[in-house]
Amino acid sequence: MEDINSYLIQNKQRLLDELFDLLRIPSVSADPAYATDVESAAEFIRDKMTQMGLDNVSIEETPGYPIVYGEKIIDPALPTVLVYGHYDVQPADPLELWESDPFEPVIKKTPIHPDGAIFARGASDDKGQMFMHLKAVEYLLNKKALPVNVKFMIEGEEEVGSPSLAWYVARNHDKLKNDVIIISDTGMVANDVPAITTGLRGLAYVEVEVTGPNRDLHSGLYGGAVANPINILAKMIAQLTDEQNRITIPGFYDKVRELSPEERAAIAKTPFDLEEFKKDLGIEDVYGEAGYTTLERQSIRPTLDVNGIWGGYTGEGAKTIIPSKAFAKISMRLVPDQDPDEIPQLFTDYFKKLAPKGVKVKVKNLHGGHPYVTPTDSPGYKAAAKAMKRAFGKEPLPIYSGGSIPIVPLFEKELGSKSILMGFGLNSDAIHSPNEHFGVFNYLKGIETITYFYNFYNQQKNK
Ligand code: BES
Ligand code: MN
Ligand code: MN
Numbered sequence: 477m478e479d480i481n482s483y484l485i486q487n488k489q490r491l492l493d494e495l496f497d498l499l500r501i502p503s504v505s506a507d508p509a510y511a512t513d514v515e516s517a518a519e520f521i522r523d524k525m526t527q528m529g530l531d532n533v534s535i536e537e538t539p540g541y542p543i544v545y546g547e548k549i550i551d552p553a554l555p556t557v558l559v560y561g562h563y564d565v566q567p568a569d570p571l572e573l574w575e576s577d578p579f580e581p582v583i584k585k586t587p588i589h590p591d592g593a594i595f596a597r598g599a600s601d602d603k604g605q606m607f608m609h610l611k612a613v614e615y616l617l618n619k620k621a622l623p624v625n626v627k628f629m630i631e632g633e634e635e636v637g638s639p640s641l642a643w644y645v646a647r648n649h650d651k652l653k654n655d656v657i658i659i660s661d662t663g664m665v666a667n668d669v670p671a672i673t674t675g676l677r678g679l680a681y682v683e684v685e686v687t688g689p690n691r692d693l694h695s696g697l698y699g700g701a702v703a704n705p706i707n708i709l710a711k712m713i714a715q716l717t718d719e720q721n722r723i724t725i726p727g728f729y730d731k732v733r734e735l736s737p738e739e740r741a742a743i744a745k746t747p748f749d750l751e752e753f754k755k756d757l758g759i760e761d762v763y764g765e766a767g768y769t770t771l772e773r774q775s776i777r778p779t780l781d782v783n784g785i786w787g788g789y790t791g792e793g794a795k796t797i798i799p800s801k802a803f804a805k806i807s808m809r810l811v812p813d814q815d816p817d818e819i820p821q822l823f824t825d826y827f828k829k830l831a832p833k834g835v836k837v838k839v840k841n842l843h844g845g846h847p848y849v850t851p852t853d854s855p856g857y858k859a860a861a862k863a864m865k866r867a868f869g870k871e872p873l874p875i876y877s878g879g880s881i882p883i884v885p886l887f888e889k890e891l892g893s894k895s896i897l898m899g900f901g902l903n904s905d906a907i908h909s910p911n912e913h914f915g916v917f918n919y920l921k922g923i924e925t926i927t928y929f930y931n932f933y934n935q936q937k938n939k
Contacts (some may be wrong), residue, residue, distance in 0.1 A: 480927050483615060484920045492583075492594070494524070495607050495919070498563075499581040499596040505541060505564035505636045514632050517563045518542045521610075521630050528614040530628065538640035541632035545651075548617065549625045555937040556625040557930065558654035558893070559613075560883070561606025561661060562634035565598035566908045573910035583916060588667070588904055593913040600914035601907035605660040605900060606630060608919060612926035623934035627654060631883075634661075637681075637843035638883045645883075645890045654893050655937065656856035658929065659884070660922060662877055662899030667917060669747055670864040672857065673897035675775065675876030676884060678810035678847035680819040684709070684827060685838040686802045692788075693798040703834030705802040706787050712830045713804065716780055720766040723780045723808075725826045731813045735776055743771055746873060756904065775876035779809040805842075809878060816844030845882020848895075855936040856896040863928035864898070867921055898929065 484491070503517035504510040518535055521544040525533040530546035541564065549556075568578035576582050581596035594604060609628070616622040629652065631641050645652060662673040688705040689698070718724050735743075748771050754762065764773035773779075783806065788799030808819055824839040831837045851857065852874050864872040877897075884895045900922040906912045 496581045502579045540640035544630045547627040555655040558627045558657045559609045562602045564632040568597045589915040592916045595913045600901040600905035602661045604914040608922035612923045657895040662897045663901035670868040670872040671875045673877045674874040676848040679880040680808040680844045681842040683840045687836045695796045709802040733812045774878045846885035848885045859933035859936045860896045860898045862932040867925040
């Protein structure tokens with residue numbers, strides 16, 4: 477059989493068609509209305525695994541959506557690579573901002589993707605990137621050239637905090653035993669600046685409820701005399717950060733690891749164009765914690781953001797009320813060594829103190845995850861770096877990402893293995909946003925790079 481590059485040219489249409497079939501399944505894990513679609517996506521992955529010749533392929537039932545498992549054990553004496561990815565996607569709304577149907581993929585050219593990009597929910601996060609792994613191993617299996625053992629574990633609840641994965645991993649230590657975990661669910665700096673993610677932020681996510689009077693009131697008859705929960709909530713939120721845009725929660729920064737000047741100098745070497753950044757987002761200026769660059773604010777510093785706020789009357793026209801309740805969803809991105817089990821408690825204690833007597837405050841802890849950092853001298857990192865060098869003709873940069881993949885630190889704790897975050901997306905892919913897309917170049921380059929990874933990993937382990 478031909479080498480990988482001619483294979484990709486010859487099979488390009490089929491590789492796109494197969495991914496398109498997966499992208500047509502609206503596997504939105506957050507919305508129960510899509511439950512059967514999420515199950516169908518799992519069955520789709522299972523069938524692909526079976527067709528490519530993996531063994532012990534199964535849909536593993538969990539308390540939530542299933543995990544699709546499949547493996548190829550060439551020789552128990554060889555190293556084993558575990559591939560993780562997710563087949564669920566974020567909700568597509570707001571639908572009216574999509575230029576094409578989120579679940580009917582189309583290829584369109586963009587300035588960044590002159591060869592075209594696949595527009596669909598999940599194209600980059602993570603169906604497109606996860607599917608590259610199946611297709612890379614399919615190629616190696618056909619060629620009888622898979623040099624190591626491989627296990628696949630593809631889940632359907634990543635976008636809702638992976639509630640069942642910890643349950644599954646805890647029960648399957650032996651089955652999932654591996655030497656390294658490889659994940660493509662992150663990004664590069666640019667198509668000519670490959671990167672491997674060596675840091676992820678953690679997450680603490682809370683929902684707050686502020687209750688004032690026991691019912692909505694006439695804002696003329698009662699206005700001025702009782703606490704309006706929305707006014708109060710706005711004041712409380714405003715007090716969570718100070719003039720320097722530092723978070724005011726007592727103890728919040730206690731465990732934050734400050735980076736050394738050398739580490740900060742390394743971050744500053746990442747290509748970054750502030751003017752482009754502003755232009756792309758349509759903003760006149762950036763905004764964030766004093767004393768840190770935009771790249772640092774986006775990756776190595778913790779954050780607090782309101783994700784949504786509601787309450788009172790939001791319908792047509794004017795309704796004169798003092799609402800009974802106000803709500804907000806608040807996420808905090810965490811950095812080493814902040815603890816997602818501790819931070820919500822610090823938040824809750826402080827948030828309750830900020831409230832005047834006239835309201836009651838409830839805080840619900842929704843989900844969280846630990847931050848992650850991984851060294852650049854492990855066999856897995858070195859193999860990934862060599863693979864990217866070969867595919868892109870350039871050494872990849874190690875980068876800290878601001879995003880979170882909470883199961884990565886969990887894998888390290890439960891299975892004792894490092895995760896290599898070799899992603900092929902770009903920040904401009906609009907993941908979680910309308911018009912998500914993934915470059916055709918990135919999709920094919922990803923498949924190519926992954927085939928190299930297996931060979932270099934085998935060599936690394938044989939040293
Ligand atoms: N793939 C993303 C995370 C990501 C994207 C990391 C790009 C680095 C670069 C993942 O699917 C995701 O969206 N994670 C969530 C956390 C989860 C608990 C909902 C996130 O970061 O908001
Ligand atoms: Mn993802
Ligand atoms: Mn995501």
